[in-house]
Amino acid sequence: MQVLDSAAEGVAGVALVGGDAGIGKTRLVTELAARAKERGFNVLVGQCAELGDSLPYLPLADALRGAEPAVRAAATAHPLLGQLLPGAESQPSAGLTQQRLFGSLLGLLAELQPVLFVIEDLHWADRSTRDLLVFLSRMVQNERVCVVGTYRTDDLHRRHPLRSVLAELKRLPTVMNVELGPLGTGEMSDYVATLGEVDAQGLGLIVTRADGNPFYAEELFAAMAEGDALPDGLASLLMSRVEVLSEAGQRVLRAAAVAGRRVEDDLLREVSGLPLAEFEEAVREIVSRGLLRVKGHGYAFRHALLQEAVYTDLLPGERTRLHTAFARLLTSPAELAHHYLAGHDLAGALRASIEAGRAAERIGAPAEAHSHYDRALGLWERVDDAERLAGESRAGLAFRSAVMASDSGDNHRAVVQLRALPPTSEVSERLAYYLYETKDQEGAIAAAERAVESAEDQVALARALATHARTLLWSSRHQEVEPLAERALATARAAGVRDAEVSALVSLASFVELRGDIDRAHALLDAACAGRTGDLAMDLRARFNHARIHYEQGLLTRAAEVADDGILMAFETGLKWSTYGTDLRFLRFLIHYAAGEWDQAESMAAGFGARVGTVPEAILSSFALFIEVGRDLSAVEGRLALLRPFWSDPLAVYMSRALAAEHALWHGDPATALDHVLAVLAVVDEDDVGMLRPIAIGLWALAELGTTEGADDLRALAHATLKAGPAGEGGYVGPEGRAWELRVEAEWHRVHGRLDVPLWRRVVETFDVASVYEAARGRWRLAEALLAAGDREAAQAEWELARETAGKLRAVPLENALLEFGRRARFGGGGSGGGAGDAGLTAREVEVLRLVAEGLTNREIAQRLFIAQKTVSVHVSNILGKLTVSTRTQAAAAARRRGLLE
Structure with missing residues (x-):
């Protein structure tokens, strides 16, 4: 009942119920389902069957078929879910079918909430159902959804495929494991x-x-x-x-x-x-x-x-005859294949296995499709006239089996199967694509070259050229990309191969962007995003790159429009959690963050990786630190604790430890900050312009420590990074990259005791285009430099602008740093105090003070302002100190005298 209670309160949960056969698992979930119905839950119950991988998504189809009419009607609004219902027609594939199905189910559960989804007999689950269980366990978070699975512990032998799934899920904090043991005598x-x-x-x-x-x-x-x-x-x-x-x-x-x-x-x-x-x-x-x-x-x-x-x-002959009888009457290819095999009808089993594989492809079950095709390939030599029965050659079937292996996440198996086939252009092109995905750049380039050389027609040539251009983009031979992509583009347009055309457009745009021809990059990506190709992965890739290039140029409004278009496409097609669907939402978060739309950014971050069990989830969770560190939210320490086990992955280290360094600096611990920075620099590629941010933070830490040791090394590393990256070849570095380059130089001078006014002014001006927050942080240092140079009036003006931005963003650490600087400089209240006068109150503190004067408690203020109660307590303590009073009543009276409540 605990997970059901949590789901009712808006915290999704998963329960795994294990026990020996007959121990009472079904009785337990039946009682749970009855209680859920009494509480207004929609209840879906599905059961796996002992047919191995023959029937993909059987429990999901079972649950939808047995659901209430309103639930079935809601499912049919999601085309891929509707295919699981009786009488539904298969939809043509647009790629990423399994990811679309998973996303559609997540959307359906959100529509139906509160909902209890029970999957019985997981020990018989097909691979796709196991993948679905993992997906739901990781993705349902704030929905009123409860997922329960049952399995037999006495059936889980050492190599049972469910074992690794259970081990993975049991590590998640919101997954409850229930083991039912024998009843006692009483x-x-x-x-x-x-x-x-x-x-x-x-x-x-x-x-x-x-x-x-x-x-x-x-x-x-x-x-x-x-x-x-x-x-x-x-x-x-x-x-x-x-x-x-x-x-x-x-x-x-x-x-x-x-x-x-x-x-x-x-x-x-x-x-x-x-x-x-x-x-x-x-x-x-x-x-x-x-x-x-x-x-x-x-x-x-x-x-x-x-x-x-x-x-x-049953006697052996009796069993065979009964399986044969069922095979004569059934129409489901998967069940036919099962009964034909059991009935020793190998020709029927081959034909039915291929049909079952095609059916599994259509409903987004690539693992089962691969399994069916492999079974057919295993029967091929034992069946007379196999090619006629199959309706295709053995090589064609093996090729499709390899594609399904890749789609199910097994690129290694796909590569092995493709290498065993005659190296046609189609085979070589797919091999190049999969090798590129597995980071075998040399192998990918060689395979792509074979694909181009062996292309038998213009369609094959267009795809081979586009893939070849993509494999070369980040290699030492990247100068060959432009002529290859241009040729791919011309060939694809002549042959009408839109997916190859868009692939070539995106690769060419990436190349000319790095070379600094931004206008041409925009034109190419405009063409790539015009309409749809029928290949959803390609369409989303084009939109992500188009939004990214606008973002990196500081064109935040246009970046938001393009990203929103891509996100809408991902939502409509059930691909919210696909690779590019996720990347587009990350990018949209960063656009909000850079544009100073921090409330929207914080709202998005709430869904980023509350559960961290894998490296991708750790990277997802790390994004939330941007806003949590910037606002000094209470979630920072807990999130860093979740991420610490994943600090062996370079990207997870780069994302989380760079922000952990800032958090340490805001809390007066520069030594820890420097440790974080050095850990980041040890894993990031030297030619990555992203290195400039942690280098600048490291120099900030050295300045706080009052030492110049290591500062010259950090500066030299920044110069080497720029030389090794695109800028070193005359390529393009966007406003944010240029701003961090300037910030590194300004921080290096600060470490050596020099506050360079012109340099800090250039930092502010460059960040003004790329990041509202970073521009405000630059103004803080510019104000310090101006004050040191004796220009008090200009220093206060920059300080007030920084305070205004910090107040609007509710960037508490920056607000506090500016307040401390203002006290030392003896500045007045400035424009952001909202009438704070010489009290030195921040904009947020004035908000809190007004609610204190209304008589609200800390809890009520926290609810009104959507902040933590602990944060309110800190604000109240600061207010009492700044107004030199000891009670809330005295603070309210002082506020009225000073006109702070007007």
């Missing part, structure tokens, strides 16, 4: 008493034999009630209850066991071969004895253990 006695009348001797026998397992106890009770002898072992006991059925009843039950946990009525009747009246009488007998239950238009075994016992008891 608990079992109480439970058996609820089943019906039983004498003391019978009760003792059941309790002793059941060994704490409720299902075993139920079967013992039922056998005893029917007057049967009690055999040893659960399987024997279950079969003893089957053997008392009539011959027709046993025949029907055996057929049902071959079908699986559930079977439709008409299908079971056909396979049983009984006349209608005899069949119905047999089913009535089975149901009356509690072996099958009516479910929808068919029947389900009361427990999976019973189905397994009956199936295991």
Whole structure:
């Protein structure tokens, strides 16, 4: 109930319920579902089946089929979810199908909230369902959503694929693990008493034999009630209850066991071969004895253990004949493949496996598609006329299997399969693409060159050229990119290959941007973003790059427009959490941050990585530190603690430790700040202009420490970075990069005791385009330099502008630093005090003071201003000190006298 309670309060949760077969997992989640319905939850319940990877997303499809009509209607509004419902037509693929399906489900759950989603029998889950469980466990955070999964612990052998998933999920702080153990003697006695009348001797026998397992106890009770002898072992006991059925009843039950946990009525009747009246009488007998239950238009075994016992008891020939009978009647390719294989019909299994693979592709289950295709490839040499049955060559099928392997995240398997194929242009182009994704640049370039050389037509040539240009972009041969991309562009346009055209446009735009031809880069990306290609990954890549180049130029309004367009596309197609969907939202956060829209940035940051279990999640979480450090929010220390285990990854180190250094500086710990900076510089590439920011922070730390040791090394590293990067080849460095370059130089002079007014003024002017906050920080140093130079009036003017910005941003550390500087300089209140006069109050403190004067408590003020109660307490203490009073009442009176409440 704990995760259900949390979900009701808006904190999503996941519970994993494990235990031996029959221990009571289903009974527990059934009770949970009943209570959830009473509390107004939408309840979705789906079950995995013991068909291996044959039926992708079976529990999700099961849950949607069995849901309320309103829920099914809501699901059909999401095209990819609608495909899982009966009678739905498959939609043409636009790429990233699995990510779109996952995103669509997340959107549906948000619409339905509060919602309980139960997935039973995870030990039988297909790979895609396991991936879906991981996705939901990491992504649902502030929604009123509760996800519960059950699994058998006694089925999890050492190499079971669910083991690694459980280990990963159990590390997440919001995942609850529940292990159900055997009932004690007293608990079992109480439970058996609820089943019906039983004498003391019978009760003792059941309790002793059941060994704490409720299902075993139920079967013992039922056998005893029917007057049967009690055999040893659960399987024997279950079969003893089957053997008392009539011959027709046993025949029907055996057929049902071959079908699986559930079977439709008409299908079971056909396979049983009984006349209608005899069949119905047999089913009535089975149901009356509690072996099958009516479910929808068919029947389900009361427990999976019973189905397994009956199936295991079948004779080999009997089992084969029944599987063959089902194969003749079924239409689902995945089920057909399962029954054909079990019935030793290899030709049927090959044909059905390929159809099942194609069906899995259409619904976004690449792992299952790959598995089906590989099964067909394994049967190929054992089947006569396999190419005719398959409708394609073995090489074509192997190629599609490799593509599905990559789509499921296994690029290594994809590369192995492609290397085993004849090196056609299509094969070489995909190999180049996957090698590039796995950071094998030399291998990618070689494969792309083979793709170009072996292109058999203009379509293949266009894609090969575009991929070749992309592989060279960040290599030592990058000067070859422009002619290659130009050729790819011309070829793609002539052949009408829009995806290759956009790929070439993006690569060419990136190249000319680095060379400094920004106008041409914009024109190229405008063309790339005009309309859609049908390849969603390519479309989002184009929009991300277009927004990025505007952002890096300081064109924040246009950057926001382009990013919003890309984000809208990602949301509409269910790709909010895809790579580029996520990158676009990161970029949008940075645009808000740079433009001084910090409330919007803080709102976005609330969804960034509350759960940190992987490197990508750590990087996501690190973004929130920009706003949390800038506002000195209480979440900083907790977030840094979550991120610390991931400080072996270069990008996670760069993001989080650079901001941890700023946090340490704001809190008077320059030595720790310097340690963080040196850790960052040890992992970041020397040619990355992003190095300039941590270098500037390191010099700030040295200035605070009062030492010049290491300052010259940091400055030299900044110069080497600029020389090794784009600027060293006459390329383009945007306003922010130039501003940090100037800031490094100004901080280096400050370390040596020189406050260079012209230099700090250039820092401010350059940051004015790129970052409202950094411009304000530059004004703080400019004010110090002006005061030191004797220009008090100009110093106060810059100080007041900085205070105004800090107040609007609620940048508490900067506000406090400016206040301290103003005290030392004996400046007046300035424009940001809102009438604070010589009290020295910040804009935020004036806001708090006005609410104190209204009689509000700290908690009420925190709710009114959407800040932490602890932060309010700090503000109140500062106010009392600045007004030299000791109580809130005295503060209110002083505020009225000074006109601060006007």
